[in-house]
Amino acid sequence: MVKFRYFPDMKDNNIRxxxxxxxxxxxxxxLADRLLEYTGTLQAFQMKEQILDDMDLERERGITIKSHPIQILYKxxxxxxxxxxxxxxxxxVDFSYEVSRSLAACEGALLLVDASQGVEAQTVSNTYLALENDLAIIPVINKVDLPGAQVESVKHQLVDLTGCEEDDIILTSAKTGKGIPELLQAIITRIPPPERDFNKAARALIFDSVFDNYRGAIPYVRVFEGRIEPGQKMKSFATRHVYEITEVGKFLFKKIxxxxLKAGDVGYIVAQIKNIRDLKVGDTITTLENEAKSPLxxxxxxxxxxxxxxxxVNSDDYEELRQSIEKLQLNDASLRYEPETSEALGFGFRCGFLGLLHLEIVQERLEREFDQNLITTIPNVEYHVTDRQGNLFIVDTPSKMPDMGDIEMIEEPYVKAEIITPPEFIGNLMTLTQEKRATYVNTHYLDPSKVQLIYEIPLSEIIYDFYDKLKTVSRGYASLDYEFIGYKPSKLVKMDILINNEPVDALSLIIHQDQAYYQGRRLVQKLRSLIPRHLFEVPIQAAIGNKVIARENVKALRKNVTAKCYGGDITRKRKLLEKQKEGKKRMKQVGRVQVPQEAFLAVLQLGDEK
Structure with missing residues (x-):
């Protein structure tokens, strides 16, 4: 039997x-840790650093991967x-849509800025998201106790960004607890209470979801109108599925x-939902007993x-990998996958990710939590290809690319990139962005020490090594944020890599025509050093269509067949050499080249040697 926790009957203006x-x-x-500690939500023995980050990866990397709601009772x-x-x-930036839905579930936001680093790219992006959702913003400068804190400079940046007064900014140190009482008072006085109409048709926003092995997929919701109770039937607008609600509750560190759940509440719903894909972040839930006509x-x-x-790595582990990805997807509905076959790598899966960080997290979780040994192919973006008959193809891997002679136009995804940097690095960054085929849009000075640069850049240029190079040329001071803006036509070609005259599909690339020769040359040189020598010569070629644009040879290992000829007629040696030559020719036709795992990572390492 479920034991209910009875909460005090709060007045309308007592929820934030x-x-x-x-x-x-x-x-x-x-900062979340200090708020929980100061309000007594958690006792001292329960506290640990990053208390809301419950995944090992979140703790190690110092980042939040999933939303974590919690209810604080503050007197x-x-x-x-x-x-x-x-x-x-x-x-x-990979999880910006989830951030926007979390913002939509709130009436206010604490805009946190590091006193030593100032306003950065994601700060600006999140501020605009908060303004779009019409939230009350409380600007907070954190880490004011650091020796390198530049409080006055950061104040000016925040005033310029949000239009607030300097007196509105709260100074805190999340490490020592300084400024926490003032911050809690500001949350109460500056963030408006939710509008609460219990009699309207029920509407709740899903801002996140998790999977429980015993209770199924559990949506985390913010109720905007009406009431949601156990025994009612819930329906989602996006999937149209109907489930019977068995439990509702709120978050007091654990699910209570x-x-x-009434209008204004944040909580969870248990309805024995078997598949987490039936829950979409941002979707609206209503009840059949008091059904809403339209979603939020x-x-x-x-x-x-x-x-x-x-x-x-071992093709016998294919079925085990499939089961591992299925289990991982139960807790990550944004992961997409489908079976794929590669001539070089055998059976595997083509997976879709929100971004490169999402890819790294999924790969690391598969290796850690499910003990998988993986080969990851070159990341690609999704291209729109139109052939000469006007047919549109969606291409997310080079193997799906039609013949170059049949293609009328190729469009690639573009993003609007926002780079914030100290002014002394503008020249270096402009050189980098030109190499990455970026189009300059605008420059804005946030203050004398911070410049905002806006570019439109192909997404394919961002996902390889752009972030690493950005940090290198700016000595770590520049920050990057980007958002998808649509597709634009580009001069792209498919470049095949042939090893021993056989194309290796896992090494194929979709690349800009102007960069094809240079990148093809560097890639075959890299592969020459990675592919081991065989008893026959191995040619490595980069080709566009039928045209070879670069070639390197891995020289053959040669056995000294004349060693036993210690004298006699020269024709005996020639005869043995001719016989060896014929054998090598025959071996080249039937022999197979062993391509090591490092070769499939060679494309990712191309940028390291610039």
Missing amino acids: NFCIIAHIDHGKST ADHKTTYTLNLIDTPGH PTQE KGYKEMKPMVFSGLYP
Whole structure:
């Protein structure tokens, strides 16, 4: 039997729904720790660093990957008890849609900025997301106790970004707890309470979901109108599936069952949903007993932006890999996969990811949690290819590319990239962006020490090594944020790599025509050093269509067949050499070249030697 936790009957103005938004590593999770500690939500023995980040990967990397809601009961002035619903959001650009849905579930946001680093790209992006959702923004400068803190400079940047007054900015140190009482008071006084109409048709926003092995997929919701109770039947607008609700509840570090969720509440719903793909982040839930006619605004299907092949090192582990990906997808509905076959790598899966960080996280979780040994192919983006008959093809891997002679036009995805950097690195960054085929849009000075550069860049140029080079040329000071803006025509070609005159599909590339010769040359040189020598000569070629644009040879290992001829007629030696020559020719026709795993990573390492 479920034991219900009875919450005090709060008045309308005693609920505050808010989230914390910040650039990566500005102290978001640490600030959440201090809020929980100061309000007594968790006892001292329960506390640990990054308490809301429950995955090992989140702790090791110091980033938040999934949203983590928690309810804080705060007694202000020892009189009135306020219910503060905190939603801790991801900080990386790959998860910007999930951040936008978390923002839509709130009335206010704490905009957190590191005192030593100032406003960065994700800070600006998150601020615009908060403004689009019409949230009350509380600007907070964190880490003011650091020796390198530049509080006055960061204040000017925040004033310029948000239009606030300097007095509105709260100075905190999440490490020491400085400024936490003032911050809690600002949450109560500056963030408006939710509008609460219990009699309207029920509508709740899904801002996240998790999978429980015993209770199925569990949506995390913010109820905007009406009531949701156990025993009712819930329906989602995007999937149209209907489920019977068995439990509702709220978050007090753990999930605590309650009798109902009412307008203004943040909580969870258990309805024995077997598949997490039936829950879409941003979708609206209603009940058949009090059904709403229209969903809440803002929902859109999450589409993969980066595609890569995942193959087991040992082909016998294919079935085990399939089961591992299925289990991982139960907790990550944004992961897409389908079976794929490669002549070089055997059976595997073509997977779609939200971005390169998402790819790294999935790969690392498969290796750690499911003990998989993987080969990951070159990441690709999705191209739109139109042939001469006007047919449109969606191409997410070079093997699906039609013959170059049949293609009329190829379009590739573009992003609007926002780079924030100190002014002294503008020249280096402009050189880098030109190499990456970027189109300059605008420059804006946030203050004398921070410049915002706006570019339009092909997504395929971003996903390889752009971020690493950005940090290199700016000595780590520049920050990057980007958003998808659509498709544009480009002069792209498919470049095949032939080893011993056989194309290796896992090494094929879709590349810009102007860069094809240079990249093809470097790739075959790299492969020559990675492919071991055989008893016959191995040619490595880069080709566009039928035209070879670069070639290298791996020289043959030669056995000294004349060693036993210690004298006699020269014709005996010639005869043995001719026989060896014929044998090598025959071996070249039937012999197979062993391509090591390192060769499939060669494309990713091309940028390292520039």
